[in-house]
Amino acid sequence: MSERVVVTGAAGMLGRAMVAALSAAGWEAVPVDRAALDVTDLAAVRGACAELKPAVVVNCAAYTDVDRAESEPERAMLVNALGARNLALACLDVGADLVQVSTDYVFSGQKGTPYEIWDPCDPINAYGKSKAWGEHYVRSLLNRHYIVRTSWLFGPGGRNFVDTILQLAREREVVPVVDDQWGCPTFTEDLARAIADLIRTRAYGTYHVTNTGSATWYELASAAVRLAGLPARVEPVPTSALSRPAARPRYSVLDPFPLPHVLGYRLPHWRDALARHLRVAL
Secondary structure (H helix, E strand, C coil), rough: CCCEEEEEEECCCCHHHHHHHHHHHCEEEEECCCCCCCCCCCHHHHHHHHHHHCCEEECCCCCCCCCCCHHHHHHHHHHHHHHHHHHHHHHHHHHCCCEEEEEEHHHCCCCCCCCCCCCCCCCCHHHHHHHHHHHHHHHHHHHCCCCCCCCCCCCCCCCHHHHHHHHHHHHHHEEEEEECCEEEEEEHHHHHHHHHHHHCCCCCCEEEECCCCCEEHHHHHHHHHHHCCCCCEEEEECHHHCCEEEEEHHHCCCCCCCCHHHHHCCEEEEHHHHHHHHHCCC
């Protein structure tokens, strides 16, 4: 009999990929969407874990609107920080492991070299602050946890940068895209498979899980438009050219060490991942 893994936020882009990856890896994946479980409700979270008795919970539930979080910081903290706390407490109750999905935005982007798992969090926006507090709660309350920081997600089943750019490229001749922010584009299917493999190891701790390689948003957009065969021109612009409520990290590339040593492999390069995504998406 396979062990049960509950996936919160299962209707989202990563949640869907996570359920598929867990099922393929032989787990009994139980998808739980926001309608079925509000992670900000501690009593409901504890009740769900008591009923379902999971071996592992993968928390894909998140408030992800970076700009709106500046005007709704309390809402972001409720979901991303207290939601993580609630799940950690519920996992403690039933003896389950917890995977908390986090983000490169827990860092300021001022370091100038790839962030290691041991670097201290120093977020520069409300979203990043809420995710950093989520990490803090999980670490302080539950020993058997995996904190998985990832970045720049794209994949089927949810709103993401790549699909947005392709839609704009179908509508416009010129698409301006920021060329002075660097990060690691990540395909949800590759991320989900790595998490499914990671929870088999019981090597608890913090991990940076992204596709290999780094890029600017402009480089990612250019590659997507070219692979899609669209005639639009992607134009590089500085961050200062766009008026956004939330500050963004300038350089939030994540160093994968020690993930390859734990899993025994590196995730594919983001260009390979992008090509695989577009073969299905187009």
